[in-house]
Amino acid sequence: MFNKKWTVLLLTLCLALVAAGCGSNNSSTGDSGNGGSEGDKVTVNFMHLWPAGVSAGQNKIVNQIIEEYQKENPNVTIKQEVLDNEQYKNKLKVLSASNELPDVGVTWAAGFLKPYVEGNLFAPVDDLLEGQLNGKFVAGTTEAYAIDSKTYALPLEFNIAPVYYNKAIFEQLNLEVPQTYEEFKTIVKTLSDNGIAPIALGNKDRWTGSLWYMYLADRIGGQEALANAISGAGSFKDESLVKAAAEVQSLVDSNAFVKGFNGLSNEEAKSEFLNNKAAMYMMGTWELPNFTTNEEIPKEFRDSVGFFKFPTVEGGKGDINSWVGGPGVGLFIGENSKVKEESKKFVEYFVTKWGEQSVTGAGVIPATKVDTSTLELPQLYIDLFDEMNQASSITLFADVQMEANAAETHLNMIQALFGKAVTPEKFSEEHDAAITKGK
Amino acid sequence: MDKVMSNKKIIALYVLPALLVIMAVVYIPIILTAYYGLNEWNGIGAMTFIGLDNYQALLTDGKFWDSAWHSLLLAVFSAASLIIYLAVAMVLASKIKGANLFRKIYLIPMLLSSVAIAQLWLRIYHPTNGIVNSFLESIGISNPPAWLAEPSLVLFALFIPILWQYAGFYILIYYAALKNIPASLVEAAKIDGATSMQIAFRIKLPLIMEVIKVTIVLAVVGSLKYFDLIFVMTDGGPNGSSEVMASYMYHTAFRAYDFGYGSAIGFFLLVICLIVTWVIRKLTASKETIQYS
Numbered sequence: 001m002f003n004k005k006w007t008v009l010l011l012t013l014c015l016a017l018v019a020a021g022c023g024s025n026n027s028s029t030g031d032s033g034n035g036g037s038e039g040d041k042v043t044v045n046f047m048h049l050w051p052a053g054v055s056a057g058q059n060k061i062v063n064q065i066i067e068e069y070q071k072e073n074p075n076v077t078i079k080q081e082v083l084d085n086e087q088y089k090n091k092l093k094v095l096s097a098s099n100e101l102p103d104v105g106v107t108w109a110a111g112f113l114k115p116y117v118e119g120n121l122f123a124p125v126d127d128l129l130e131g132q133l134n135g136k137f138v139a140g141t142t143e144a145y146a147i148d149s150k151t152y153a154l155p156l157e158f159n160i161a162p163v164y165y166n167k168a169i170f171e172q173l174n175l176e177v178p179q180t181y182e183e184f185k186t187i188v189k190t191l192s193d194n195g196i197a198p199i200a201l202g203n204k205d206r207w208t209g210s211l212w213y214m215y216l217a218d219r220i221g222g223q224e225a226l227a228n229a230i231s232g233a234g235s236f237k238d239e240s241l242v243k244a245a246a247e248v249q250s251l252v253d254s255n256a257f258v259k260g261f262n263g264l265s266n267e268e269a270k271s272e273f274l275n276n277k278a279a280m281y282m283m284g285t286w287e288l289p290n291f292t293t294n295e296e297i298p299k300e301f302r303d304s305v306g307f308f309k310f311p312t313v314e315g316g317k318g319d320i321n322s323w324v325g326g327p328g329v330g331l332f333i334g335e336n337s338k339v340k341e342e343s344k345k346f347v348e349y350f351v352t353k354w355g356e357q358s359v360t361g362a363g364v365i366p367a368t369k370v371d372t373s374t375l376e377l378p379q380l381y382i383d384l385f386d387e388m389n390q391a392s393s394i395t396l397f398a399d400v401q402m403e404a405n406a407a408e409t410h411l412n413m414i415q416a417l418f419g420k421a422v423t424p425e426k427f428s429e430e431h432d433a434a435i436t437k438g439k
Numbered sequence: 440m441d442k443v444m445s446n447k448k449i450i451a452l453y454v455l456p457a458l459l460v461i462m463a464v465v466y467i468p469i470i471l472t473a474y475y476g477l478n479e480w481n482g483i484g485a486m487t488f489i490g491l492d493n494y495q496a497l498l499t500d501g502k503f504w505d506s507a508w509h510s511l512l513l514a515v516f517s518a519a520s521l522i523i524y525l526a527v528a529m530v531l532a533s534k535i536k537g538a539n540l541f542r543k544i545y546l547i548p549m550l551l552s553s554v555a556i557a558q559l560w561l562r563i564y565h566p567t568n569g570i571v572n573s574f575l576e577s578i579g580i581s582n583p584p585a586w587l588a589e590p591s592l593v594l595f596a597l598f599i600p601i602l603w604q605y606a607g608f609y610i611l612i613y614y615a616a617l618k619n620i621p622a623s624l625v626e627a628a629k630i631d632g633a634t635s636m637q638i639a640f641r642i643k644l645p646l647i648m649e650v651i652k653v654t655i656v657l658a659v660v661g662s663l664k665y666f667d668l669i670f671v672m673t674d675g676g677p678n679g680s681s682e683v684m685a686s687y688m689y690h691t692a693f694r695a696y697d698f699g700y701g702s703a704i705g706f707f708l709l710v711i712c713l714i715v716t717w718v719i720r721k722l723t724a725s726k727e728t729i730q731y732s
Contacts, residue, residue: 090693096483115696119483204587204676260566260585262677263593268565277567404481404696412679419590421678 040075042342047081047102049088049329057289057362064361065353069346076342096121103337104347106329107153109144110396111403116332117147123335124150128348136352138388141327141367144396153330154351155367156358159284160325160388161211162307164291169196169279170306177306181219181313188256191279197258200278201418202269204262206411207399209418211282212251214324214398215310216244222317223393230401232435236428240317245424247313248417262419274301282310285384286328289363292378307384319392326396327367402435409434469709476703481696493703502679503704506687507711509594513601513683514662514715518655520602521609525651528613529639542614546607553604553667560600561587561672587673590680597681601668605661609654616650617643652723659719660712684708 046066050058059082066078081102083091088106095101101121107113116122129142129151138158145153165177173194178184191198203209217226221240228234229241236242251257258264258272266283273281274290274297290297291305312320331350333343355368360375365385372385388394399407413430416422422430476493478486497503527545531538548556563570566585575583586596620643628638644651666685669675675682675690682690688708692701 093482093693115481115483121483204674206676258567260588263564263566263585263587263589263673268561272567404694408690408695415676416678419588419677421590 041077042075042339043077043079044104044339044343044346045079045081045102046346047083047088047092047105049083049085049106051082051084054084055362058358058364061354061357061361064357065350068353069349073345076346078346099336101334101336103334103339103343104350105332105334107145107332108329108400109153109155109327110401111407112400113145113152113332114147114403117152121335122152123333123337123340123344124152125154125333125344125347126151128154128344132348133351136355136368138367138369140394144327144400145330153332154347155327155330156351156354157286157328158325158365158367158388159286159328160323160384160391160394161215161282161284162323162384162387163280163282163310164273164287164305164307165280166273166276166278166304167306168304169276177308178311181311181316184311185254188251188254192255197272197278198256198280199258200269200273200281201257201261202264202266203257203415203418204264205266206415207397208266208269208283209248209261209414210398210411211324213244213248213414213417214395215282216247216313217241218322218324218395219310219313219318220244220247220316223319223322223395225317227395229431230398230435232438236431236435237425238428242424242428245417245427249420249424252418252420257418262415276301284325284328285365285388288365288378288381288384292380293363305380307380309387321387321390321392323388323391323394324397325388325394326400328364330367403438406431406434406438469706472702472709473706474702475699476706478699480699480702482692482698483696486699489699493700494707496700497703497707502682503684503687505679506675506682506684509681510663510665510683510685512594513598513665514659516598517602517605517658517662520606521651521654521658524606524609525613527606528610528617529643531610532614532617533635542611545610548604549607549611551604554671556600556604557668557671560668564596588677590678593673593677593681597669597672600672601662601665604668605658609658612650612654613647616647620646648725652720655723656716656719660716663712663715664708684711 048062049055050062052059062080066080070076070078092101092105092107096116096119099121107116107122113122129137133154137155141155141158142151145151145155169191170176173190173196175187175190176183178187188198201208201212214226217229217240220243221238225234225238225240229236229238258269258278261269264272269278270281270283270287270290272278291302294302309320309323312318331347333340333347337343351368355366355370358364358366359370359372359377363378363381365381365388372382377385399411401407402410409430413422413427417424417427475486477488477490479489479493480486531542551559562568564572564586566572566588569586571586572583584592587593624642624646625638628642633641664685665683666689669681669683669686670689673681675686684704685708688701688704691697691704
C-alpha cells in the first residue's frame with residue numbers, strides 16, 4: 001500500500017508540473033497575439049492506456065492522429081495522459097468519484113460501462129452515430145456500449161478468440177487441425193504423451209480460463225443457452241452448461257493445460273507458447289501483432305503460428321462459426337466536460353483515423369469497417385478477418401457482459417473450477433445466485 | 440528559548456501544520472471510510488444509507504474470515520521469525536569478521552521495491568523453469584509441486600519472500616539496539632565469569648526488551664494489513680487460498696465495485712489492528728524496566 005501511495009503522490013506531482021508547464025505555454029502564445037481569428041484556445045484532456053513501452057504500435061498511431069488533428073484544428077490542444085491497463089481502471093474509478101473525469105477517455109463495454117452511465121458521467125454519442133459515422137461500424141459492435149437504447153462510447157477494436165497453435169509442433173507429431181472435440185482430445189493426449197504441454201493457459205488472470213468455459217458452453221449448449229444464462233433469463237444449471245463445466249475439469253484431468261496454470265499470469269503462459277513449450281494458446285485477436293509483425297519475436301516462430309476454430313462437440317448445439325469475442329475498448333466523452341463539442345469532434349476524427357491506421361500500424365482489428373483487399377496484410381490477419389465476417393454469432397466475453405459483482409463471482413468460480421475446488425453443480429449454483437443478486 | 444517553547448500559542452503554531460496534514464491524509468479519511476461502510480455504494484453513483492448492514496454481513500462472511508485467518512497465520516510466522524532475526528543480529532553485533540558486509544547483504548531486500556521482489560520470486564517459483572523446481576528435479580524429485588498454484592501450499596510459499604523481505608529491517612533494528620548496550624556491562628560480566636550464553640540471555644536480552652516489544656507490534660500489525668507481494672504474485676488466488684484481509688478489501692472495492700462493503704472491511708481491519716496492538720502491549724507490559732547502570 002505504501003508503494004502505491006508514493007506512486008500516486010509522484011503522479012500528482014508530475015501532473016501538477018505538466019499542468020503548470022502547459023499553463024505558461026498557453027499564456028505565452030496568448031501574448032503573441034493570435035487574436036480571435038482562429039477561435040478560442042481549447043484543451044481537450046485525453047486519457048488512454050497505450051503506453052509506448054507496452055503497446056508501441058497503438059501509441060504511435062495515437063500520437064500520429066493527435067498531431068494531424070492539431071494541425072487541422074490549430075486552436076485545439078490534445079493533452080494526453082497515458083497509464084497502464086490496470087492502473088488506468090483504478091484511476092478512472094478514483095477520478096469519477098471526485099467528478100474529474102477527462103474530456104475523452106477509454107472505456108470497456110457493457111458491465112464496466114454501466115455504473116458510469118448510471119452515475120451520469122458519460123455523454124451519449126448517438127448524435128455522432130447518426131452523423132458522419134453512420135454505418136461505419138461493424139454490426140454488433142456499438143450495441144455493446146448501449147444502455148437503455150442510448151450509446152455511450154464508440155468502439156475502437158473488435159476481437160474474437162481463436163485457438164492459436166504451433167504448426168511446427170503439430171507437424172512433428174503428425175497432428176491435424178481438429179474438426180471435432182474428440183479429435184481435439186486426441187491431440188491433447190498425443191501432445192501430453194510426448195512431453196509437450198498441450199495448452200498454454202494463465203489462469204491467475206481468470207478471464208483466460210473463462211474463454212475455455214465459454215467455448216465449451218457454446219459448443220455443447222448452443223449460443224442461446226449461454227447468452228440467456230448470463231443475462232439471467234436462463235440458468236447456469238441448464239444441463240448442457242453443467243456438462244461444459246464438467247468437461248473443463250476433465251480437460252484439467254487429462255493434463256491439457258500447462259503445469260501450475262492457476263498460478264501463472266497470462267503473460268507467463270504466453271511466453272510458454274512463444275518459446276515452443278506449449279502447442280496451443282487461446283487468446284483474442286489483439287495478440288495478432290505478436291504472431292505476424294512484431295519484430296521482437298523470432299520470425300521463425302511467427303511463421304509457424306496458425307489458428308483453428310474451437311471444434312464442435314458431438315451432440316452439441318453449437319455452430320463452429322460461433323465465436324467468443326467482442327469489442328475491446330471504446331472512447332467515451334465526459335458528460336461534465338467543459339469542451340464537449342470539441343471532444344465529440346475529436347472522437348469522431350479519432351475513430352475514423354484509427355480504423356484506417358490501426359490495421360497496418362498496429363495489426364489489430366478495428367471496430368470500423370475496413371476494406372482489406374487494397375492493403376497488404378499478413379495472411380493470418382486476413383484469414384481471421386474473414387472468419388470474423390462469416391461469424392454466425394459472437395458472444396461477448398462473460399466477465400465484460402456481467403455486472404462487476406457477478407463478473408467477480410464468475411471469475412473466481414472459473415479459477416475454482418479449473419483448480420477443482422468446486423463441483424460443476426456448485427459452479428452453476430454460485431453463478432445463478434450472483435446473477436440474480438445483481439438484478 | 441525555554442520561554443518561547445512554553446508559550447502555548449507558539450507550540451500550537453509549530454504543531455499545527457503537521458497536525459493539519461495528518462488530519463487531512465489520515466484521520467479524516469479513516470472517519471470517511473467508517474462512514475462509507477454504513478452505505479451501499481458502487482463508488483460512482485449515489486450512496487444509500489443502510490446502517491450497520493455491511494458490518495453485520497462482514498461478521499458472517501466466510502471469505503472474510505478465511506482471509507483473516509491467512510493474515511493471522513502470517514502474523515504468527517512474522518512474530519516467530521523475529522527470534523531468528525534477533526539471533527542473527529546478536530551474531531553480527533558480536534564483532535565477528537565481515538559483520539559489516541553481512542549487515543548490508545541482509546538489508547538489500549529492504550531496498551528493493553515490492554514489485555521487483557515479487558517478479559523475482561515469481562521466477563524462482565515458476566512451475567517448470569523456476570530455480571526451486573529445477574533444483575528439486577535435479578535431486579530426483581520427479582514431479583515437484585507448482586508452488587503458487589497449489590491451494591494448500593501457496594500461502595506458505597508466499598510467506599518465505601515476505602519474511603525475507605523484512606529480515607534486514609528487523610536485523611538492523613536489533614543490531615542498533617545491541618550496539619547501544621554499553622560495552623562496560625558486557626566486560627564486567629565477562630570478568631565475573633559469565634558465559635556468552637549468559638551474557639546474551641541475562642544482559643543483552645533484558646536490555647533491549649523495549650525494542651523487542653516494539654518490533655513484535657510492528658511485525659504483527661504489518662502482517663495483518665499486508666498486501667503488496669500477495670497482490671502481485673497470486674492476486675489472492677488460486678480460489679482465494681492466499682487472500683488476506685487487505686487484498687480482500689481491494690478486490691471487494693475495486694473489482695466488484697462494492698465500495699460500501701470494501702470500506703467496512705477496511706475499517707474493520709483498522710479496528711482489528713488496534714485491538715491486537717492493545718493486546719500485545721498488555722501482554723508484554725512489565726512493571727519495571729530493567730536497567731543496569
